[in-house]
Amino acid sequence: MSPRLRRLLFLACCALVLPAVLHVAAHMPRFGDHSMPYGDLINAVALAERHTTNMVSAINFDYRGFDTLGEEMMLLCAVGGATVLLRGSRGETESEPQRVPGRPIIARADSTVLASRLFGAVVILFGLYVVLHAMTTPGGGFQGGAIIASGLLCVFLGEGYPGWRRVAPSELFDALEGGGAALYALCGFASLVMGLPFLQNMLPFGQKGDLFSGGLMQFENAGVGAAVTGGFVILLIEFLEETREPVPDGDEEGDDP
Amino acid sequence: MSLLLPLLLLVAITGTAIVFSRVPRRQVVAIAANGIALSLLFMAFQAPDVAFAELAAGSAVTPLLFLVVLASVRTDLTTERVERPDGEEDAAS
Numbered sequence: 001m002s003p004r005l006r007r008l009l010f011l012a013c014c015a016l017v018l019p020a021v022l023h024v025a026a027h028m029p030r031f032g033d034h035s036m037p038y039g040d041l042i043n044a045v046a047l048a049e050r051h052t053t054n055m056v057s058a059i060n061f062d063y064r065g066f067d068t069l070g071e072e073m074m075l076l077c078a079v080g081g082a083t084v085l086l087r088g089s090r091g092e093t094e095s096e097p098q099r100v101p102g103r104p105i106i107a108r109a110d111s112t113v114l115a116s117r118l119f120g121a122v123v124i125l126f127g128l129y130v131v132l133h134a135m136t137t138p139g140g141g142f143q144g145g146a147i148i149a150s151g152l153l154c155v156f157l158g159e160g161y162p163g164w165r166r167v168a169p170s171e172l173f174d175a176l177e178g179g180g181a182a183l184y185a186l187c188g189f190a191s192l193v194m195g196l197p198f199l200q201n202m203l204p205f206g207q208k209g210d211l212f213s214g215g216l217m218q219f220e221n222a223g224v225g226a227a228v229t230g231g232f233v234i235l236l237i238e239f240l241e242e243t244r245e246p247v248p249d250g251d252e253e254g255d256d257p
Numbered sequence: 258m259s260l261l262l263p264l265l266l267l268v269a270i271t272g273t274a275i276v277f278s279r280v281p282r283r284q285v286v287a288i289a290a291n292g293i294a295l296s297l298l299f300m301a302f303q304a305p306d307v308a309f310a311e312l313a314a315g316s317a318v319t320p321l322l323f324l325v326v327l328a329s330v331r332t333d334l335t336t337e338r339v340e341r342p343d344g345e346e347d348a349a350s
Binding site: 242 | 258304305306309310312313314317318321322325326328329
């Protein structure tokens with residue numbers, strides 16, 4: 001197809017769709033106006049029912065807790081699948097940091113190392129804060145886990161690949177990923193054992209707006225936080241390791257980007 | 258609203274920049290810029306939790322994974338360089 005014909009086709013499609021788009025744009029609800037009663041209902045009752053001030057967490061871990069279990073398993077399968085594919089050639093046992101053959105080793109400026117150490121520590125700490133405050137302020141296990149993983153990226157930026165692998169041992173994050181998902185599922189089975197419906201929140205909800213309010217949601221949130229941190233870091237390790245080849249004997253000096 | 262319009266415009270500009278940057282490595286930077294613009298927009302929409310997730314996943318982790326893949330593709334090209342009989346080097350594709 002020639003470029004001219006392609007452009008003509010594009011313009012014809014635009015002419016076809018344009019009236020519909022204009023019609024929708026003219027009949028949009030006003031900004032901030034919505035016709036979704038579920039959100040308003042949760043906002044009205046969740047504080048009294050679940051004692052959490054972050055309604056998103058109340059939905060994720062309680063009202064729709066079973067959906068989050070499904071998402072948790074999806075994450076586990078996606079990370080597991082990517083790991084199986086990428087680690088396949090490397091094998092299970094070998095987890096020493098490798099090198100990229102033929103890539104120059106660029107020394108880092110001291111300022112880069114200092115900035116990465118400062119920011120890395122602060123970002124990881126902030127991620128832990130976001131995980132812990134899931135019930136009171138916006139954020140939670142998923143957001144906090146992603147922030148912790150990007151904080152570990154700062155470590156990678158400052159310390160180089162071998163240093164990063166020393167800080168972030170592969171086995172620890174394998175355990176976090178699997179253990180977090182298992183913790184979430186076990187929360188559901190704990191309710192079953194007590195004769196309640198799956199994932200029924202049977203722990204005391206605690207004080208409204210307190211850091212440790214929400215009962216069983218605390219454990220589910222911790223599980224999600226661990227699993228997301230583990231999943232992100234495993235993916236990073238596997239992808240970065242994929243670009244590298246085993247170090248030949250007697251050639252182990254330096255680190256590389 | 259006065260804050261939202263410039264931010265929406267910024268998202269549109271950075272999104273278009275991704276489409277119009279043809280070099281993969283620049284495209285990765287454009288994706289990261291779009292992620293930052295999006296997380297600012299989410300912040301302005303009073304959804305800080307979504308902004309956190311977008312900032313971490315959209316502008317830090319995803320671009321890095323893309324960069325890693327690009328680096329991996331490049332090393333493959335350089336290591337598979339084959340020596341021709343007439344002494345000329347040629348990249349095997």
